[in-house]
Amino acid sequence: MKVTSEHNERMAKLTFASVYPHYLTKVEKKGRTKEELHRVIEWLTDYDDKKIEALIKEKVTFEEFFRDAKLHPNAHLIKGVICGYRIEDIDNALTQQVRYLDKLVDELAKGRKMEKILREA
Incomplete structure (x- = not known):
């Protein structure tokens, strides 16, 4: 799926405060913590x-x-598909960074080990 300029603009204007409660709910529903x-x-x-x-x-x-x-210097190691977009193929830096965060939250909610999420192992 190709990221459009409209999508990039929407991501830039989205507030962290509007998304954070969704992140928290997602991880807590799966037994993870704030x-x-x-x-x-x-x-x-x-x-x-x-x-x-x-x-x-x-x-x-x-x-x-x-x-x-x-x-983080290892942020580039965050790869895969999130919301239909392959993270490593996103050419807009900000959109890619937002998707990095989405992917980390997703991995946390899926029960992945913290050292794997934090790209330590």
């Missing part, structure tokens, strides 16, 4: 709990969220 979700977000972005809460409160867009993030 702490684990935050660990995954921190691994990808270098944002700690306090910063994540502040970004939610500020209602930052994904564009702002990832502009200030310090992406």
